[in-house]
Amino acid sequence: MGWLDPLECKxxxxxxxxxxxxxxxxxxxxxxxREHRAVRRLLVEVGQKLMARAFRxxxxxxxxxxxKTLDIAGQCTALEGEALALQKHAVQALAEKKREQERxxxxxxxxxxxxxxxxxxxQAGEFxxxxxxxxxxxxxxxxxxxxxxxxxxxxxxxFEMAVRACExxxxxxxEGLARHHWETLREIARQAPQVKQLAGKLASLAARGSxxxxxxxxxxxSRSEKMLMEGVGMILLGEEIVVGxxxxxxxxxxxxxxxxxxxxxxxxxxxxxxxxxxxKYGEPCPVEVDxxxxxxxxxxxxxxxxxxxxxxxxxxxxxxxxxxxxALWEALPDSTGSxxxxxxxxxxxxxxxFVDELSIRPHAPAHIIRGNLPCQGLILRWEKxxxxxxxxxxxxxxxxxxxxxxxxxxxxxxxSRLVIEAQWDEAERLGHMFAERQQLDRVTLIFRQC
Numbered sequence: 001m002g003w004l005d006p007l008e009c010k011x012x013x014x015x016x017x018x019x020x021x022x023x024x025x026x027x028x029x030x031x032x033x034r035e036h037r038a039v040r041r042l043l044v045e046v047g048q049k050l051m052a053r054a055f056r057x058x059x060x061x062x063x064x065x066x067x068k069t070l071d072i073a074g075q076c077t078a079l080e081g082e083a084l085a086l087q088k089h090a091v092q093a094l095a096e097k098k099r100e101q102e103r104x105x106x107x108x109x110x111x112x113x114x115x116x117x118x119x120x121x122x123q124a125g126e127f128x129x130x131x132x133x134x135x136x137x138x139x140x141x142x143x144x145x146x147x148x149x150x151x152x153x154x155x156x157x158x159f160e161m162a163v164r165a166c167e168x169x170x171x172x173x174x175e176g177l178a179r180h181h182w183e184t185l186r187e188i189a190r191q192a193p194q195v196k197q198l199a200g201k202l203a204s205l206a207a208r209g210s211x212x213x214x215x216x217x218x219x220x221x222s223r224s225e226k227m228l229m230e231g232v233g234m235i236l237l238g239e240e241i242v243v244g245x246x247x248x249x250x251x252x253x254x255x256x257x258x259x260x261x262x263x264x265x266x267x268x269x270x271x272x273x274x275x276x277x278x279x280k281y282g283e284p285c286p287v288e289v290d291x292x293x294x295x296x297x298x299x300x301x302x303x304x305x306x307x308x309x310x311x312x313x314x315x316x317x318x319x320x321x322x323x324x325x326x327a328l329w330e331a332l333p334d335s336t337g338s339x340x341x342x343x344x345x346x347x348x349x350x351x352x353x354f355v356d357e358l359s360i361r362p363h364a365p366a367h368i369i370r371g372n373l374p375c376q377g378l379i380l381r382w383e384k385x386x387x388x389x390x391x392x393x394x395x396x397x398x399x400x401x402x403x404x405x406x407x408x409x410x411x412x413x414x415x416s417r418l419v420i421e422a423q424w425d426e427a428e429r430l431g432h433m434f435a436e437r438q439q440l441d442r443v444t445l446i447f448r449q450c
Contacts, residue, residue: 005036005038006031006033006036006038006039008027008028008030008031008033008039009028009036009038009039009042011027012024012027012028012042012046013042015027016045016046016049021046021049021050021053021072022050022072024042024046025043025046025047025050025072025073025075025076028042028043028046028076029043029075029076043076043077044076044077046073046076047073047074047075047076047077048073048077050069050070050072050073050076051069051070051073051079051083053069054066054069054070054073054083054086054090055082055086057069058086058089058090061093063090063093063094063097064094066086066087066090067087067090067091067094070083070086070087070090074087111144111145112144114133114134114136115134115144115145115148117130117133118130118131118133118134118148118152119148119151119152121133122152122155122156122189123189123190123191123192124189124191124192125159125189125191125192125193125194125195127152127153127155127156127159127189128156130152131149131152131153131156134148134149134152155188155189158184158188159185159188159189159192159194162181162182162184162185162188163181163185163194163198165177165181166178166181166182166185166198166202167198169181170198170201170202170205173205174401175202175205176399176400176401177399177400177401178198178202178205179202180397180398180399182195182198182199182202185198216401217400217401217413217414217415217416218413218414219385219386219387219411219412219413219414220237220386220387220411220412220413220414221385221386221387221411222237222386223237223238223239224237224238225237225387225414225449226251226449226450227412227414227447227448227449227450228341228343228344228348228447228448228449228450229352229445229446229447230445230446230447230448231370231445232350232352232360232368232445233339233348233349233350233351233352234252234339234341234348234350234351234352234450235351235352235354235358235380236251236252236351236352236353236354237354237382237387238251239266239267240264240265240266240267241264241265241353242261242263242264243258243261243262243263243264243265243308244258244259244260244261244262244263244277245258245259245260245262246340246342247260252265252329252339252351253339253340253342254308254313254337254338254339254340255337255338255339255340255347256308256309256311256313256336256337256338257309257310257311257313258285258308258309258313258337259277259279259285259309261277262277262285262287262308262309263275263276263277263285263287263308264277265300265353267325267353267355270299271299271300271301271319271325272299272300272317272325272327272353273297273298273299273300274287274289274294274297274298274300274306275296275297276294276295276296276297276298284296285308285309286307286308286309286310287306287307287308288306288307289304289305289306289307290304290305291305300317300327301317301319302317302318302319302320303316303317303318304316304317305317305332308337311336311337312334312335312336313335313336313337314331314332314334314335314337315329315330315331315332315335315337316328316329316330316331316332317329318330320364320365320366320367320368321359321365321366321367324355324356324357324367325355325356326352326353326354326355326356326357326358326367327352327353327355328350328351328352328353328367328368329350329351329352329353330349330350330351331349331350335349339351341450342450343448343449343450344448352367352368354380354382355382356381356382357379357380357381357382358379358380358381359377359378359379360373360377360378360379360380361373361376361377361378362376362377372443373420373443374394374420374421374422374441374442374443375391375392375393375394375396375420375422375423376392376393376394377391377392377393378390378391378392378396378418378420378445379391379392380412385411386411386412387411387412388410388411388412389410389411389412389418390410391420393423394420394421394422394423395420395421395423396418396419396420396421397418397419398413398416398417398418398419399416399417399418399419400413400416401415401416412447413447414447414448414449415446415447415448415449416446416447417444417445417446417447418444418445418446418447419442419443419444419445420442420443420444420445421441421442422441422442
């Protein structure tokens with residue numbers, strides 16, 4: 001640098017050392033000494049460096065940057081030869097890119113229009129026609145298109161299953177179950193002709209009354225009820241539970257060598273107490289809690305092991321959720337005792353002493369953990385009108401013999417079947433896969449009177 005060079009030459013050289021070509025060009029182009037030899041020489045140097053960078057940008061296909069870079073370079077020095085050819089090619093390439101973007105937008109609009117039409121056809125029950133319409137575009141590999149095809153295929157499968165189930169329920173004369181499946185049909189494809197046809201058959205069945213072969217279920221509205229929930233155990237709702245031999249009418253009949261009335265479980269505001277009964281000789285029935293003899297009253301706590309009689313009729317008392325008095329009465333693995341279900345003669349290894357609510361979830365906190373449950377949780381809750389159910393993170397319906405199914409009805413009926421279906425999102429499904437948990441998409445829970 002000459003000591004007589006303008007100050008902007010020093011600023012431009014600093015910019016060049018830092019790789020700031022555009023800033024160097026702006027400094028020199030704004031100079032009041034544009035005709036100075038040093039300024040003109042620097043302008044040529046900056047222009048050549050900008051042209052070199054434009055060629056690198058062209059190799060990367062960055063045509064907008066190529067045009068911008070060459071425009072600044074052309075202000076610094078004249079573009080010639082390859083630089084002029086590159087500028088022309090960049091303008092053409094950018095124009096072609098814009099045309100491709102416009103074609104892409106037009107194609108997206110056409111696909112969106114076809115997807116909307118396919119969904120309209122599916123709503124009318126024309127699933128095959130809807131899938132044929134989208135099949136023409138399937139090779140495009142669009143996410144929206146793939147999602148729509150999968151959605152319509154799933155809807156078709158659900159619709160066909162619901163049609164068959166509704167027709168079978170109508171043949172059996174089960175109005176409640178038929179109405180439930182008809183509601184499912186209407187939700188999937190409201191305008192489908194099968195919806196109207198089955199609605200007429202359903203109306204005819206309702207006019208005749210339920211088929212006499214179908215036993216009418218009834219809701220659980222009394223605390224004196226006792227029921228069996230398959231996969232869970234016997235559920236008792238009362239505040240006083242008499243435990244004894246299955247030969248005598250007791251609340252909790254035990255298969256084991258115990259007395260006819262061996263003990264009583266009483267619930268109060270603090271929890272549960274075990275009261276030992278007396279035998280015919282006035283002696284206390286043999287009861288141990290955690291290995292200690294109990295002859296009168298004992299306040300039960302979570303984890304207590306209760307042995308009834310002199311054999312290994314051993315049970316664990318559990319209060320799985322803090323603050324909830326709903327308790328579990330579970331046979332130990334080596335226990336000789338089991339709970340008898342009088343109505344069927346079968347036995348179970350668990351009883352539930354229901355107080356406020358019973359929660360069944362795939363993980364803790366829960367009264368009962370069922371890992372493959374296809375929802376976040378099933379809750380049984382006692383309300384003013386009786387026992388109700390609620391499903392979190394999934395869809396569910398009750399199949400109630402002889403009772404018209406109502407969407408807002410969450411009562412537990414005896415007998416009935418509660419069907420729970422999964423509504424997993426992609427993140428939840430991946431979570432189950434990484435956790436290596438076998439997750440079901442549908443589970444049916446059966447309630448029966450004991």
